[in-house]
Amino acid sequence: MRLLMLGGTGYxxxxxAQAAVARGWRVTVFHRGRHAPPPGVEHVLHGDRDAEGGTAALRGGEWDAVVDTWSGAPDAVRASARLLAEGGGAGRYVYISSRSVYAGPVAAGLDETGPVVAASAGDTAEETEGDYARAKRGGELATCESFGDRALLVRAGLILGPGEDVGRLPWWLLRMARGGAVPAPGPRDLPIQYIDVRDLAEWVLDATARGLSGAYNVVSPPGHTTMGEFLESCVRVTGGKAELHWRSPESVLAAGAEPWTGLPVWLPPGADFDHMHRGDVSKALGTGLRCRPVGETVTDTWAWLRQLGGKAPLRPDRPLKGVDAQTEARLLAMPA
Structure with missing residues (x-):
């Protein structure tokens, strides 16, 4: 297949792009040129979707499908989709969206038919600044506006794995590598949902080749792993120098530790937890979604981090993750 990646050098x-090259697909990457494209890419096109006329390099090209990872203003997705729909420039349009598009409070077990946030395909950067959910929903609408039943909306959940540029799993791995007493947000058997970036990529390509359309929640099944399995895997692969001290949700919150950002991945039981870690993914599972064990994700991410000298790349538009030493000390002083 001829695949166009709109943004194919990031996470x-x-x-x-790497998975598509491995399948023997002919891959074209369109990006701003800030990072080297993956090896094996057939063509590299340069442009800036934030600039007027920034997608001119796409004109005249023909691809079987396009995969768009854009998380900025929806009007940029609209411009790209319109251009690629003209004259059959692309057969299908796959937009990597997010489960953040669901309007809260999100009940446990919500599937793709749940209510979504208000947005418009023409929303600008000014209108969506600081509103990730609105931006992603607007991107969905922009995709469907031009491609209709040839549009696939991939509502990914928490994404982990090698190459992560958000800092969630890397923070835990680097903290465990330092060793010592580490406060662990519990309970230990708290189920969590995530998707390994490589499993996400493989499902996207399978779905694209099969011509799937519409919205899909793409994340592991509820209970795929637990906080205990996740953090204990981090301890094991980094050499076993860290000692986990489990703390209840009440103790974590009382100590002033911030869920999700301060303690990456973790959320206390409640509405936000139900949204992120109890979503219905039966539709994607029914189409062949496969999720590797958490130990494999953690092991491979640690190997990647070590290749980089223990310093993970971080997107400038995402907040830093992790807690400081003072917060850790308060957590360790709290009752279990």
């Missing part, structure tokens, strides 16, 4: 886009 998710790079994983999709």
């Amino acid at each position: 998710v886009g790079r994983a999709v």
